[in-house]
Amino acid sequence: xxxxxxxxxxxxxxxxxxxxxxxxxxxxxxxxxxxxxxxxxxxxxxxxxxxxxxxxxxxxxxxxxxxxxxxxxxxxxxxxxxxxxxxxxxxxxxxxxxxxxxxxxxxxxxxxxxxxxxxxxxxxxxxxxxxxxxxxxxxxxxxxxxxxxxxxxxxxxxxxxxxxxxxxxxxxxxxxxxxxxxxxxxxxxxxxxxxxxxxxxxxxxxxxxxxxxxxxxxxxxxxxxxxxxxxxxxxxxxxxxxxxxxxxxxxxxxxxxxxxxxxxxxxxxxxxxxxxxxxxxxxxxxxxxxxxxxxxxxxxxxxxxxxxxxxxxxxxxxxxxxxxxxxxxxxxxxxxxxxxxxxxxxxxxxxxxxxxxxxxxxxxxxxxxxxxxxxxxxxxxxxxxxxxxxxxxxxxxxxxxxxxxxxxxxxxxxxxxxxxxxxxxxxxxxxxxxxxxxxxxxxxxxxxxxxxxxxxxxxxxxxxxxxxxxxxxxxxxxxxxxxxxxxxxxxxxxxxxxxxxxxxxxxxxxxxxxxxxxxxxxxxxxxxxxxxxxxxxxxxxxxxxxxxxxxxxxxxxxxxxxxxxxxxxxxxxxxxxxxxxxxxxxxxxxxxxxxxxxxxxxxxxxxxxxxxxxxxxxxxxxxx
Amino acid sequence: xxxxxxxxxxxxxxxxxxxxxxxxxxxxxxxxxxxxxxxxxxxxxxxxxxxxxxxxxxxxxxxxxxxxxxxxxxxxxxxxxxxxxxxxxxxxxxxxxxxxxxxxxxxxxxxxxxxxxxxxxxxxxxxxxxxxxxxxxxxxxxxxxxxxxxxxxxxxxxxxxxxxxxxxxxxxxxxxxxxxxxxxxxxxxxxxxxxxxxxxxxxxxxxxxxxxxxxxxxxxxxxxxxxxxxxxxxxxxxxxxxxxxxxxxxxxxxxxxxxxxxxxxxxxxxxxxxxxx
Numbered sequence: 001x002x003x004x005x006x007x008x009x010x011x012x013x014x015x016x017x018x019x020x021x022x023x024x025x026x027x028x029x030x031x032x033x034x035x036x037x038x039x040x041x042x043x044x045x046x047x048x049x050x051x052x053x054x055x056x057x058x059x060x061x062x063x064x065x066x067x068x069x070x071x072x073x074x075x076x077x078x079x080x081x082x083x084x085x086x087x088x089x090x091x092x093x094x095x096x097x098x099x100x101x102x103x104x105x106x107x108x109x110x111x112x113x114x115x116x117x118x119x120x121x122x123x124x125x126x127x128x129x130x131x132x133x134x135x136x137x138x139x140x141x142x143x144x145x146x147x148x149x150x151x152x153x154x155x156x157x158x159x160x161x162x163x164x165x166x167x168x169x170x171x172x173x174x175x176x177x178x179x180x181x182x183x184x185x186x187x188x189x190x191x192x193x194x195x196x197x198x199x200x201x202x203x204x205x206x207x208x209x210x211x212x213x214x215x216x217x218x219x220x221x222x223x224x225x226x227x228x229x230x231x232x233x234x235x236x237x238x239x240x241x242x243x244x245x246x247x248x249x250x251x252x253x254x255x256x257x258x259x260x261x262x263x264x265x266x267x268x269x270x271x272x273x274x275x276x277x278x279x280x281x282x283x284x285x286x287x288x289x290x291x292x293x294x295x296x297x298x299x300x301x302x303x304x305x306x307x308x309x310x311x312x313x314x315x316x317x318x319x320x321x322x323x324x325x326x327x328x329x330x331x332x333x334x335x336x337x338x339x340x341x342x343x344x345x346x347x348x349x350x351x352x353x354x355x356x357x358x359x360x361x362x363x364x365x366x367x368x369x370x371x372x373x374x375x376x377x378x379x380x381x382x383x384x385x386x387x388x389x390x391x392x393x394x395x396x397x398x399x400x401x402x403x404x405x406x407x408x409x410x411x412x413x414x415x416x417x418x419x420x421x422x423x424x425x426x427x428x429x430x431x432x433x434x435x436x437x438x439x440x441x442x443x444x445x446x447x448x449x450x451x452x453x454x455x456x457x458x459x460x461x462x463x464x465x466x467x468x469x470x471x472x473x474x475x476x477x478x479x480x481x482x483x484x485x486x487x488x489x490x491x492x493x494x495x496x497x498x499x500x501x502x503x504x505x506x507x508x509x510x511x512x513x514x515x516x517x518x519x520x521x522x523x524x525x526x527x528x529x530x531x532x533x534x535x536x537x538x539x540x541x542x543x544x545x546x547x548x549x550x551x552x553x554x555x556x557x558x559x560x561x562x563x564x565x566x567x568x569x570x571x572x573x574x575x576x577x578x579x580x581x582x583x584x585x586x587x588x589x590x591x592x593x594x595x596x597x598x599x600x601x602x603x604x605x606x607x608x609x610x611x612x613x614x615x616x617x618x619x620x621x622x623x624x
Numbered sequence: 625x626x627x628x629x630x631x632x633x634x635x636x637x638x639x640x641x642x643x644x645x646x647x648x649x650x651x652x653x654x655x656x657x658x659x660x661x662x663x664x665x666x667x668x669x670x671x672x673x674x675x676x677x678x679x680x681x682x683x684x685x686x687x688x689x690x691x692x693x694x695x696x697x698x699x700x701x702x703x704x705x706x707x708x709x710x711x712x713x714x715x716x717x718x719x720x721x722x723x724x725x726x727x728x729x730x731x732x733x734x735x736x737x738x739x740x741x742x743x744x745x746x747x748x749x750x751x752x753x754x755x756x757x758x759x760x761x762x763x764x765x766x767x768x769x770x771x772x773x774x775x776x777x778x779x780x781x782x783x784x785x786x787x788x789x790x791x792x793x794x795x796x797x798x799x800x801x802x803x804x805x806x807x808x809x810x811x812x813x814x815x816x817x818x819x820x821x822x823x824x825x826x827x828x829x830x831x832x833x834x835x836x837x838x839x840x841x842x843x844x845x846x847x848x849x850x851x852x853x854x855x856x857x858x859x860x861x862x863x864x865x866x867x868x869x870x871x872x873x874x875x876x877x878x879x880x881x882x883x884x885x886x887x888x889x890x891x892x893x894x895x896x897x898x899x900x901x
Contacts, residue, residue, distance in 0.1 A: 249874070279846065279875060282700070283659050303785020304702030328805065332783040337697070338662035367772070369693070373666035436628075436669060463672035487682055488672075495674070524684040555684065585635055613634050 016042055023062040029610050035062060036608030036615060039069035040622065044077050051081065051092045060092070067096040074100055079108045087117035094120060098127030106131050110139055122153040129157025137165055144169055148178070155179055159186025164194055171198035175206075181214065188218035191225040200236055207239060216243055216254040223261035224287035233262055241267050244274065253278040260288040260295075268295065276305045283338045285312040293317035300329040307332075308339055315345035323350065327358035334366055337373055347380040356384035360392070364399060368429075372436060375406045382407050398426060402433040411440040419445065424456055431460055438468050450476040458484065462492035474498050482507065487525050494529025502537050505530050509541055523551055527559035534563030543571065554582040561586040566594045573602045581611040588614055592621030629668040629675060632661040636676035640664070643683050644698060647691060648769060649825050649845075649852025652698075663697045695769035700847065703743045705782070706789045708842065711871045712748055714890035715838055716755035719869055722888055722897065726867020728837055732762040735836045735863065737824050737856075738844035739766035742777025743786050745817045746809055748840065750798060753813070767822025767830045777819045780809040825852060827859040835865035843873035857882050862901055870896040 019042065022034035042050075050063025067074045074096050081093035094112055097105040109131070112124035125143060128136045140161075143154040155173065158166035167190060173183040184202070187195040199222060203215050219236075223229070236258075243255035244267060256271035256278075272295070280286050282305040289295060289309055296317060299310030307329055314321035326346070335343055347355065359381055363374050378385060386407050389400060401421075405414045414434065421427040435441055441464045449457040450473070458480045465473040466488075474496055481489045482504045490508075493501035509526045527545060530538040539560065546556035557575060560568060572587040588606045591599040606618035632640075637657045644660075645651045652660040664679065673679050683690055720732075732752070736745040745766035752762045768774055781802050787795060799807035822830035824844065839860050845853050860870050861884040870885060871893070872878065878885050878896045885896035 277874075281656075281659070282702070283662070301784065302788055303704065303783070307785065328784075332785055332805070336663070337666050338659055341662075369670035370666050372669045432670075435672065467672045467674065487685060491673075491678060522685050524681050528678075528681055552684070555681075582635070582639065613638065 012041065016046060020059065020062075024058055032610060033605075033608035035065045036069060037604055038062065039066040040604050040607055040619075042066060047077065048081065048089075051089050052086065054088075060088075064092045064095060067092065068099040071100060072102055075102050075104060079105060082108050082112055087115070087120050090115065091117070091120050091123055094123040094127050098123065098130045101130050101132075103131055103133060106133055106136065110136065113139055113143075118147060118149055122149050125150060125153040125157050126160075129160030132161060134161050134163035134165065137161060137163055141169060144173070151179060152182060155182045155186050159189040162190050164190065164192050166190060167192070167194040167198060171202075174198065174202045181211070184215065184218055188221050191222050193226060193230065196222045196226060196230060200230075200233070204235055204239060212243055212246075213248060213251040213254065216240065216251055216258060220254045220257035220261060220288065223258050224290070226261070229261060229263040229291065237262060237265055237267070244270060249278070257286065257288040260286075260292060263292070264294050268298075272298070272306065276302075280305070282308040282336070285309050285316075289313060290316075293320035296320045297322050297325040300325045303333060308336065311335065311339050311343045311346065315342040318346045318349035321346060321350070323352050323354050326350070327354050330355070330358040330362050334362065334370065337370075340373055340377055344377045344380050347377065351381065351384060353384050353388065356381040356388050360385060360388055360395075360403075363403070364395065368433065371402075371433060375436075378403070378406050398430050401430055405434040405437060405440065411437065411443055414440055415443045424449075424453055428456060428460065435460060435464050436467075441468055442470070446470070446473055447476065450480075454480050455484070459486060459488040462486075462488035466492040466495035469496065471496055474501075478504060481505075485522055487522065490522060490525040490529050494525075494532035497533050499533055499535060502530065502533055502535060505533075506537065506541050509545065524555045527551055527555055528562075531559030531562035539563055539565070539568065543568070546571070553578065554580050554586075557583045557586040561590050564590045564593070566596075569594050569596070569599055573598060576602045576605050581609070581614055584609060584611070584614045585617060588617040588621065592618070595621075629665055629673060632657060632664075632676045636680065637661075639680045640676060640683075643680065643687075644694070645849050645852060647687075647825070648695065648698065648823065649848040649856060650698060651847070651849035651852070660698070667693055667697055692771055696772055699740075699768075699770050699773075702843070703740045704786050704788050704790075705743045705747050706794065707744065707747070708874065709747065709751070710892040711840070711842070711895070712751040714893040714895065715869065715871070716751055718890045719838070719895060720755075722869065722890075722895075723837055723867065726865075726897070728865070728867070730761065732757060732838070733834060733836045734762065734764045735830070735839045736764065736766040737822075737830065737839060737841035737860070739768050739774075739777060739819065740770070741773045741782075741786070742766065742780060742817070742819065743782070744840065744842065745777075745819075746780065746813060749815075749817050750813055752816070762816060764817045765820065765830070765832065765836075766817060767820050769821065769823050771821060774819050774821060780814050782807055782809070824856045824859065827862055831859075831863045836863055836868060837865060838869045838871065839864055840871045841873075842871065843875070845876045846873060854882070857884065861885065861898055864898045866898055866900070868898045870898065872896070 019034050019038045023031055023038070025031055025034070047063055047066055050059050053060040053063070067078060078093040078096045078100070081089050084090050090112065094109065097109060106128065109124050109128050113121060113128065115121045115124060125140060128140065137158065140154050140157055143150040155170065158170055167187060170183045170187050174180050176183070184199060187199055199219055203210065203219060240255040240258045244252055244259065246252055252274050256274040259265060259267045259271045260275065275286060275288070286309065293313060296310055296314050299306045299313060300321065310329065314326065359378060363371060363378060366374055385403070389395060389403060401414065401417050418427055418430055421430060446457070446461050450461055458477065461473055462477050464470060465477060474493065477489055477492055478498065478501050481493060481501060485508050490505070493505070505526050509523065527542055530542055542556060542560045545551045546553065546560065564572070569591060572590045575583055576587045578584055584606060588603065591603050600622070603618045603622050607615050607622055609615040609618065634654070634657070637654065637660065640660065641652050664676065668676065668679055671682070673682070734748060736748065739745050745764050749764055752764070766777070784805050787807060795807065798810055798813050800810055802808040824841070841860065845856055848856060857878065864870065869888065879887060884898060884900055886899055888895045888897045
């Protein structure tokens with residue numbers, strides 16, 4: 001690992017030599033990093049020599065991996081090597097081209113299909129499949145009748161090409177004991193009506209001899225992808241119903257998916273039960289239900305996953321959702337936040353007082369911090385809710401005003417009500433609920449309130465100041481910051497980039513005993529705000545906090561990355577081997593900003609980082 | 625005009641996932657980034673936070689008071705009465721025999737881990753009442769990290785969804801009508817069940833001085849990372865008496881994953897018997 005960390009500082013030749021040693025390391029992490037670094041720094045000539053290596057398998061394999069890791073940049077070298085006299089070298093370049101998946105490689109690969117070496121030809125067939133251009137099908141079909149190795153490669157490639165034209169030749173192979181299962185998988189990947197018919201016939205004829213989990217899974221997959229469910233499938237239904245009643249969970253789930261995708265049937269209730277008890281995600285409508293608008297009422301009547309799917313389905317087919325079912329579902333339980341958008345989509349197309357009443361009940365019963373999320377939903381029934389509010393006597397004044405604000409009551413009118421509201425605590429409760437409306441927020445007398453009751457209003461005033469850039473509030477907020485520091489105030493001065501707050505923040509950070517109680521716990525937020533404000537004093541303070549170990553390294557480095565200048569890059573270069581991935585990410589961000597040779601070398605090391613987000617960030621800078 | 629938080633970045637997702645996994649054992653893979661984002665977004669709006677990193681930083685300075693909100697946002701509360709009752713039947717049929725062989729006598733102490741709004745412990749209670757335990761002595765503790773759900777559990781008022789597997793006869797026998805499409809579990813069926821806040825990853829939050837004879841933790845660990853799963857299983861082992869039984873959901877298996885337990889095949893289900901701490 002030490003050698004790996006020294007890589008960026010080594011001269012090129014020494015670096016390549018080090019990489020050649022590190023690719024033999026017993027640690028997969030070190031090997032991976034060495035390969036990534038090699039992909040970035042090893043020359044084409046050197047890489048070609050690796051691919052030609054006959055005695056050293058490790059080096060040859062490393063050459064292939066580096067070529068793959070180069071992505072589209074590998075194209076030129078790989079295409080050139082397709083014409084090489086050494087079949088092993090040609091094979092490596094074919095494998096790399098298949099990995100890179102660049103359509104520019106299609107013509108060169110077609111030429112390699114008839115290579116005299118069968119390994120090369122097989123790899124070329126698979127690589128052509130991976131390119132995904134169906135025009136290559138006629139080139140591939142002859143291999144279905146030839147050598148078994150090339151036959152397998154062709155079946156795989158035809159599936160990859162996903163063209164209906166490949167269905168008939170693949171269907172003929174389903175009964176072949178050796179290649180049948182692979183042909184079935186390829187047919188399922190192609191999908192469509194013809195593939196379904198072929199798989200269905202095969203299943204019904206040989207179900208007793210086939211692996212049920214695989215075949216029913218493939219059938220369900222194809223059925224889910226059809227634009228309309230196939231008709232007259234009683235035999236298949238009966239067969240899947242028998243599987244549904246079995247013991248094997250994965251097979252039962254596949255059968256449930258298949259049955260539901262086939263359209264309405266007597267097994268729907270059981271199939272839904274199986275699907276709900278399975279691992280499917282509540283926030284994603286299963287493909288098997290995507291066309292089942294007839295199931296909307298049943299799904300809405302159930303809780304949890306089924307109801308979530310009911311809302312998702314209703315958003316696709318709003319007219320299929322009966323109002324009583326929709327209203328009851330909304331009233332029954334607070335919908336998870338991820339479904340609000342889908343529910344809103346369904347509700348926007350349905351206008352009825354019953355639904356509005358259900359929405360109002362939902363809103364009134366929701367926890368205060370969730371009501372803001374419901375605001376878009378309420379807006380879908382603005383007029384109905386306004387009428388309803390005028391009638392309902394069970395809504396208290398605070399809730400009534402909040403709702404009126406959400407439903408479009410003029411900002412001036414809402415402000416007048418809020419200002420007149422007593423006591424101040426009640427006013428604050430209302431403000432918390434409406435403070436996301438900029439027009440309204442800007443008309444409120446924050447100055448007066450802050451002067452009168454800073455203890456009460458400073459937090460919310462800081463939040464709205466940060467959110468809507470209310471710079472006029474900065475002086476009174478800054479005054480509060482020194483006396484009663486809290487997360488909102490600290491965040492606000494950072495968001496607003498208030499340089500005059502830096503001494504106050506420094507006092508909180510470094511004031512020791514002089515700092516107000518609790519300031520120490522706020523160090524992460526203080527550093528973040530110093531980073532956002534920036535400037536020499538802020539930078540120096542953050543650097544000190546990092547170097548003296550007075551903060552979590554990830555918090556310190558992140559904060560410094562927000563305001564770093566070129567002279568900070570040495571600190572970040574020294575941290576590229578830090579144990580915390582978030583520190584290394586900050587290093588990539590800063591070093592990518594200042595592209596000096598030594599920073600490029602450090603970025604090369606980060607490009608080999610085992611954490612994907614770090615290596616991708618570093619690579620993006622290197623590629624730019 | 626209203627503002628809202630900007631989209632969650634991949635690094636913000638990783639940072640928040642680290643906190644959630646450490647605190648609750650739950651893990652949201654990159655493919656679930658949008659899901660996590662939509663769950664957390666209302667909280668950010670409520671706090672007027674513009675970015676998810678701001679929420680991460682807030683968790684760094686005030687984790688204790690924010691944990692409750694976070695738990696409510698990220699947990700999955702899918703449960704209903706009489707769900708997968710074969711495990712309850714298994715406990716009160718052959719399971720008791722297994723426990724007796726391990727030296728159990730007297731009060732049967734049971735724990736429901738991740739009880740959500742109470743449907744599972746209450747169903748267990750109904751089965752315990754029917755089992756005719758000698759002396760009628762049993763106790764059920766139930767815990768969850770979502771305090772709102774615990775409040776619902778104590779109120780024991782449920783909608784149609786919670787009763788979706790409850791027959792008309794069961795509804796009439798165990799519940800009384802509360803409001804339109806709302807039923808309350810009768811008092812007799814609530815007695816003997818205690819609810820408290822607890823975190824599966826924090827043994828001290830749910831362990832009592834006297835060890836449990838049986839623990840039910842069903843369809844909760846399925847959302848856990850492997851590390852958190854192992855941590856949870858170790859906690860259950862410490863909370864169970866020697867020879868005590870652990871029941872997991874049908875998608876969650878201990879086979880080959882823990883040497884603290886051995887598999888016990890009951891007639892209609894399997895359970896895991898504690899071998900050692």
